[in-house]
Amino acid sequence: MTALLFDLTFLVAAPFWALMVLAPKWSWTKRIAESYLIVLPPALIYVVLLVPELTTVLPLVTRPEIGPLADYLATPAGTALVWAHMLAWDLFVGRWMYLEGRRLDVHPLVMAPVLVITILLAPVGLPLFLIVRKVCDTTNRGAAVVTGQ
Incomplete structure (x- = not known):
């Protein structure tokens, strides 16, 4: 079941x-x-992967230590759980980047590589997009989105 959910x-x-x-x-x-x-x-x-693992995961995230966490992540359940976590979060961030790119009319040939990098290496893709956003947001419309002004 874990392998199936990992693939899914x-x-x-x-x-x-x-x-x-x-x-x-x-x-x-x-x-x-x-x-x-x-x-x-x-x-x-x-969530489906987490529920049966909750009693194992909760101590690992509330009192993180590298050894026990590494041991857990080396299991199929730990790997599938972190994979689902990463894909959900990366999709959330990628969705925001896509919408911001459209709002600022960033050319698709600029956005596509940034989104692909985000799919593969999200912590690299996000700052890269923030640079693109800063360059393309010439009237600082991003601040207006956040402040509502």
Whole structure:
């Protein structure tokens, strides 16, 4: 069951990434990406994986120590759990990046590599996008989105 959920996690996230990277200007892509619901499939898989492991995971995240955490992550359950966590979070961040890119009219040939890097290495993709966003947001509209002014 764990291996199946591990495989399924990628399969439920990949179509959304494909739309944002390969069909960014298609009207349905924006409609779909505007919904927070796109992160639910990998998030639900995470919950399904987490519930039977909760008594093991809770001490690892409330009192993290590298040895016990590494031991747990080396198990199939630990690997599947962290994979679902990563894909759900990366999709949430990628969705925001896609929507911001569309709002700022960032060219798809700029956004596509940034999104692909985010799929593969999200902690690299996010700061890269923040640089792109700063360069493309010439009127500082990003601040208006946050402050509402």
